[in-house]
Amino acid sequence: MPPKQSLSMSWLLQYLRPVKWRLTLLLFILLISIALQLINPQIVQRFIDQATGSGTISSLLALAGLYLGVAVLNQLFTVSLDYLGNDVAWRSTNRIRASLLKHTLRLDMRFHNRKTPGEMIERIDGDVTHMSNFFGMFIVQIVGSFVLLTGILGYMFIYSLPIAATMTAFTCLSVGVMFAIRNLGVKASQAERQANASLFGLIEERISGIEDVQANGGVPRLMNRYHRAMRSVFRSGLKAWMLRVTPWNVTVVLFTISVTAVLLISVRLYLHGQITLGTLFLFFQYTQMLNDPIEQLGNQMQEFQKAKSGMLRSRELLSLQSEIKEGDEDELPEGPLSxxxxxxxxxxxxxxxxxxxxxxxxxxxxxxxxxxxxxxxxxxxxxxxxxxxxxxxxxxxxxxxxxxxxxxxxxxxxxxxxxxxVQLFDGTLRDNLTLFNPDLSDEEVFETTERLGLRPWIDAMPHGLDTHLSAGGASLSAGEAQLFALTRVFLTKPSxxxxxxxxxxLDAATEATLQTAVDQLLERxxxxxxxxxxxxxxxxxxxxxxxxxxxxxxxxxxxxxxxxxxxxxxxxxxxxxxxxx
CATH class of the missing domain: 3.40.50.300 (P-loop containing nucleotide triphosphate hydrolases)
Structure with a gap:
């Protein structure tokens, strides 16, 4: 049995493969952006050294122009990275949402009887949204951070071994600590997601029964339960947040120590004439730049914990098996069935x-x-x-x-x-009658509704079959709703x-109309x-x-x-x- 982590990665890769070319382009732009970030401090170093030395005005202006051009170009690449990162995230996580929805719709009724629609919305959308937030910047910030760290440390080893050693020790220690406690807030984040799911389930359940709640004076009791649910959301969220920010707090402390050490070494080297003022600035700038990827890694550790809780809950949902096992046969006798x-x-x-x-x-x-x-x-x-x-x-x-x-x-x-x-869905009258089946023509729909007595009602609609209906069915009378349901079944030509x-x-008159439609339906x-x-x-x-x-x-x-x-x-x-x- 493979370890749980590899299972998570293999599970995620199936949703990332369809966007592999976008990922390739993303990585290419990322490398260019990192190279530009590493170049700019060196331009500033030369500018300072020439400004404090024998540099000409034209050379200083050229360096300033180069710095501006690189900065603008880097900003354009940053915007492209954000766009592509979010594009990859939404394309991949939307496939996860589709998989979760399809799987949920195939689960048996025992499962659905235990789950409220509000809870399922939170499981299918809320959990995946946290995964999307993580995926949106994972490639850019995680991979980019490690590449940038490697580039900075590589440059520092060229310029100064003591400073490079100090920065390397800080980097390894920070990354090691974050990796060691990366799962610290996962369970708490799962509890937070469950508390949110319970809250949404409570709201959906009570809104769907609003008539009973109002008619029986249940609003105060409902609000009491709502406040209790919100208290649970707050407490679980606070605990999860405190555990998630722990890696970031650790890196802040380590970074403060590292910056102090680098500045002390740099000033000493400058005072002894071993480096120029521009190089001193370069060391300082690279030290500050070193904080950015470390901080991004810390932030992504928080997002990782929220995303992993979503992944675990999503995989848990996908692992549920319906008790209804499909057979292999696909054919039934023609005509009415015994x-x-x-x-x-x-x-x-x-x-x-x-x-x-x-x-x-x-x-x-x-x-x-x-x-x-x-x-x-x-x-x-x-x-x-x-x-x-x-x-x-x-x-x-x-x-x-x-x-x-x-x-x-x-x-x-x-x-x-x-x-x-009878359930109505948000869509046109045609969509509701055919249940979104594009193979059924308008002629078939009109013929069926004519036979069942629903045609006059359709003709009275402002846009006929293109009239938009809202979900819920409030726009239909009880008789119309039943004729509506009969039409749906009639169009499928069942046996x-x-x-x-x-x-x-139904009243007696409407029941008589319905009975005529039923008799027609049962003829075949x-x-x-x-x-x-x-x-x-x-x-x-x-x-x-x-x-x-x-x-x-x-x-x-x-x-x-x-x-x-x-x-x-x-x-x-x-x-x-x-x-x-």
């Missing part, structure tokens, strides 16, 4: 089983109505059919194929689902459709309708009654509806009495 449950048991957690030995079969093209009280397991059946969760034991077959042997994409391509809650209580929030596929109202199941072929996760009745609807001893018959009578009341 459905078969064979002694299926399922639980969301180990302590409470939700479904007990569920077994039933639907032939291709049949319609099944599923009824039962709240918590009887109706929605769990739909989630299992889409493999949002794994079953505990048993088997589920669609089109005669065990869904565990199918690729998820192959399953989702043929199975559609409509739920009570099996699951309708999870689609009419539970197998259908499973999870019903809130029994009256919506008049057109199904079979009925399944669930109670406390157990299948207590399954059969043809007509037979059960006319059998006074059946559970479905009793539910029908109760439903009719409620309507008359």
């Amino acid at each position: 459905v078969c449950f064979e002694q299926v048991n399922f639980s969301y957690n180990e302590d409470l089983r939700v479904l007990h030995d569920i077994s039933f079969e639907l032939k291709p093209g049949e319609r099944l109505g599923v009824v039962g009280r709240t918590g009887s397991g109706k929605s769990s059946i739909s989630r299992l059919l889409l493999r949002l969760y794994n079953i505990d034991n048993g088997a589920i077959r669609v089109g005669g194929v065990d869904i565990r042997s199918l690729r998820l994409e192959a399953l989702y391509r043929r199975v559609g689902m409509v739920t009570q809650d 099996l459709v699951i309708l999870d209580e689609p009419s539970s929030r 596929c197998t259908g499973i309708i999870i019903a809130h109202r029994i009256s919506t199941l008049d057109n199904v072929d079979k009925i399944m009654v669930l109670r406390e996760g157990r299948l207590i009745e399954f059969g043809m609807r007509e037979a059960l509806a006319h059998n006074p001893s059946s559970e479905y018959f009793r539910l029908l009578q109760t439903d009719r009495q409620e309507e008359l009341a």
Whole structure:
């Protein structure tokens, strides 16, 4: 097993390879910039020596012009380095964000049930942003600092061995100390990131439930929890910052000692006539320049600790594996699909089983109505059919194929689902209907919406299919939302459709319109309708009654509806009495 550090580098290199040519250009400009930084103090040295000696005005002006030209050129290269450094950082870290998002979207629902959207935003964006800050100047400041240090020390060995030895000792000691304590603040930085993630999760959770918070007078209690979360963020952030700045504080002390020693040696050499005034200035300038890369290394050590905490958290997220393992099969039979449950048991957690030995079969093209009280397991059946969760034991077959042997994409391509809650995304009306599928033409969209009764609503929009919709769905009525969801499913041309209580929030007139659309949708596929109202199941072929996760009745609807001893018959009578009341 390779050491953790090499694993980190190999993990990072996969995101840096696509920008390797930009990195090459960055290094080339960096070397030129460092050379210019080393040249300028020597120009000043000659200027001072000539100004205090026998230099002419023209030679002094030439040196001044050269100094100005080198300084301007160096500034241009510095701007280029900043631009390229940030360009490389954002290109590489955006790929990390994409990998994290894609991986997160593929994780199973058990994971997503434990994580709030606010926390996941912080994990995918917040952690990576700290990595971006580090990458943005890593090449420029880390690599550049070492090259500049080498250049300065190389020059000093040419001019004065005692001063070079002093500066080398300071440099080695400073770099050694920083390297030794480079991970000092990593764990504290991880705790800081987690505190921030918890805070964002709290804010997102409460804002999404703002109606309940306001209606029940929960604002003061919410603010109390917010202040507690902020206190945790402050304390963890303060601890992390104090640990991160320790390497920098150490180098400040060492630099002060080094500068004092170099100045004392330089003044002594000047007083003994061994160096000129210009050389004395050169020693001083190089000593000051020596501080810049050391200080940059110290700053980057802080950024490194924050970045490493982000890397560790990102790799931890990427290392999580979904419990839903894809199969290898990619094909299902053409046309409507059969459905078969064979002694299926399922639980969301180990302590409470939700479904007990569920077994039933639907032939291709049949319609099944599923009824039962709240918590009887109706929605769990739909989630299992889409493999949002794994079953505990048993088997589920669609089109005669065990869904565990199918690729998820192959399953989702043929199975559609409509739920009570319809999500709108920030985008055009067309994007929301097609779920950003560019292969669906406007003609297909218009034909489908015409059949489902949604076309008049689209025509009333100011820009038709190009009308921009905001996320959340506040611009849709309950009926429009359900027709919207049906249109989405209709456009995918599924072979099996699951309708999870689609009419539970609708009035009778809107429900009738929706039922017409549902009947059209189910003409060409197998259908499973999870019903809130029994009256919506008049057109199904079979009925399944669930109670406390157990299948207590399954059969043809007509037979059960006319059998006074059946559970479905009793539910029908109760439903009719409620309507008359």
